[in-house]
Amino acid sequence: MARKVTTRHKIVATAAAWAVALIIFFPILYTIITSFKSETEAIAGFKLIPSFTTESYREVQGQYNYFKPFMNSVILSVGSTLLALLIAVPAAWAMAFSPTKRTKDVLMWMLSTKMMPAVAVLFPMYIIFRDLGLLDSRIGLTLMLTMINLPIVVWMLYTYFREIPGEILEAARMDGASLWNEIVYVLTPMAVPGIASTMLLNIILAWNEAFWTIRLTTTEAAPLTAFISSFSSPQGLFWAKLSAASTLAIAPILIMGWFSQKQLVRGLTFGAVK
Amino acid sequence: MTFRTLILGACSTLALAWSAQAETLTIATVNNGDMIRMQKLTDDFTAKNPDIQLNWVTLEENVLRERVTTDIATKGGQYDVMTIGTYEVPIWAKQNWLLPLDNLGADYDAADIIPAIAGGLSVDGKLYAAPFYGESSFIMYRTDLMEKAGLKMPDAPTWGFVADAARKMTDRAADINGICLRGKAGWGENMAFLTATANSFGARWFDEKWMPQFDQPEWKNTLQFYVDLMKDAGPAGASSNGFNENLALFQQGKCGMWIDATVAASFVSNPKDSTVADKVGYALAPDTGLGKRGNWLWAWSLGVPAGTQKAEAAQKFIAWATGKGYAELVASKEGWANVPPGTRTSLYANPEYQKAAPFAKMTLDSINAADPTKPTVKPVPYTGVQFVAIPEFQGLGTTVGQLFSAALAGQMSVDDALKQAQDAATATMKEGGYIQ
């Protein structure tokens, strides 16, 4: 029995939802609009239709080749996410299927490793990275981002795996399936959507990490967060250029997010559904 | 040919190939217009020095300072050339973090560097960083509004005149503020302006024994004058205005006067961005008749960190970027008005530059009017005009800047701000071991 939906109700709800959505999206929209304005136009007062000049984009590109930081952002965020998954999947699997009294405490403890403010350990970390020869290296930064996001990855995977009913496993075992077969044929297909959405969320988190990615890089490993930092407040008018650089920095992840929205929604539940 | 010579030959060929391989310099710089222009002219340098490649790291000022300071303090060795200011150079040189620039080449002509600037970048007579561009501060004012107010700006006005003119020029209905000044908290933001201004009021940060002086009447006069003036004739939201915000206000014709960096002159007089380009006059920063003017002195300069393996190539680059040839290169490509100002006396003697930059003389006079070694009316134990060249100043200056910004915003009284500034400064100086 479907719920009765009056057309009036739907129109009112639509209007309200669109209004709220546009307000929330407005800062991003206005940034994109401003990026197509000239610098004098950008500070000349409210205007929704720009003159569609690409002057700012050309200037930004002329000053800082977008391709290199873009590639670094991709490598760092994807690399650190895959590495984190590699470490986290077994752990989450074990916690979900062989839970003990302390499982919840372990999960909370993992989250608590994020309590130290990054800036408080900048100096010692910089020295450690220097001694390991990892300054301005993609490998060093990938490891860093892996560790930063590992607690969230474990947490998400755990809650997701927990939704997989245990009876299925038992049935498989009764049929005499080996542990390996159990993982490959029974668990993996059920776990893939959860792993995929975990991956998406962590790519986003790694992409947006803006403390270590600026402090531990110079040129070779610098991602888009460093790119943005070269445009934030130079002398002279900079509103349009800043908008163009911001648009360039967030566009890839925004587009990825939009396309994978359904996957992401599932992952973001953190097992909160039940 | 024996086997041995063969080996030797092979080795030397290898060695040659090795030395011919390009050396890569990593240069940290700030994202100001002049630096970005330099970045675009890189080809000229690499054409002349095919064995040196340049890698640029361009960052916003605060991030840059944090990055390079962390790197040099930990000897991280990430950079071969660093863009630093007159504040860092004496402190870092004393720590032996910088290499003296003694290999800039025969035609560099270091004697041509403006003495006030060279003084700020030298320790014990040795140059530790080469100035890329230098600036002081002066008054930029609207000639039309000044005339309308029935006044005439002298070349060297007093604070009394400026305050009077600002109040007369203010026309709230027409959205015209008599004066725009920095208010945003930060040691290089509002404190640069206020410290320089305090110098002209006879105030000082510390006495000869490093005792903080915020409890003295000179500081009270300075801060009260500033807060009152901004209340009567300043723009709304002044406490978050820095250089950029005031520049935008002035370019849109919303300021009668603006006291800020001399480099601003090339922006406000550029008709492409400025609506008031043809109505701008210039004057020296004001005084109160005590012998010091309220203008600062700053130079973005290039230095070589002691940890680099590529000191020779780094000095070659610095000689190129701060030499006379660079000025001509910029002039030929982008015109004389875009040459980085404030570093060399010869530039100001150049008639072509004088023609292209009507503010040239006033800039040079302003720079010459600042003396980083004797910045104040009463004697002080420190150098630096708008800063105190001690490591503690960045933090202390920002804390005091926040208090003064709160006073400007009306969230704190002038007396409270000064009292808390005095407490903060006393605590810092005790902790640093300057006073007991």
Add this chain to the structure above:
Amino acid sequence: MATRQTQTLARLMMAPSVVLLFIWMIVPLAITLWLSFQQYNPLNPIRDGFVGLANYALFYSNPAFFFAILNTLIIVGAVLLITIVGGILLAILLDQPIFGQGVVRILVISPFFVMPPVAALVWKNMILHPGYGVTADLARFLGLQPVDWFAQYPLFSIIMIVAWQWLPFATLILLTSLQSLDGEQKEAAEMDGAGALARFWYLTLPHMSRAITVVILIQTIFLLAVYAEILVTTNGGPGYASTNLPFLVYQKASLEFKIGQASAGGIIAVILANIVAFFAMRAVGKNLDK
């Protein structure tokens, strides 16, 4: 079927994560703890050495300290409140049948994809700027004096920016939870004649309690560390009005290079985070077991 064998296997599988995270936690913590008892200033190394609890005393006697703790808690509390209340309302709205549901959802979650410094720069320069921001344009259009947000309402402005960034996260989790609410239960309640408010209070809200708990726990960890937004916009001012604990630590570490004091601040931040987490667990933790 938890045999000894599977128990051992489970331990082995957890080992990499636990060991790595343990090292990751203990090494910086140990260094920071050690440094917090040292005077260590690379810019002025003359007096470096062991100082006992002096760094903690200095950090504590700093006039900004009290504001920093208070502002940290206000930011966490206010952003949680806004995102959870706003998230529930938005989730309910988005759960209604509407035209263009997919697009609306995309627009609402977009802020989550924006890196914090960009978000802060955009809000500062495009939206809240007293001269060129959209709010100033709007005020002038209405004939009002533009508000100088960061000077007059610094903490409020920062809360607004951070809440904007985290609202999509809360909305998404709450929306998913809401969608899993059994349609039949809703209808049964409707037929019993329960009003909309009663249905929300007795059915929807309890159903979402686990989701709300997850939002609180995850967000609290991130909100305790907010700092990029402050650095870009107010620089902690005016006065100490928007200085929070991470920002105060930043000032000590990266502006004053008093590494000892910054380390003491870091330890204090960890203690504060543990206290907050303890109360959060006491208040809502039992929901996780449902």
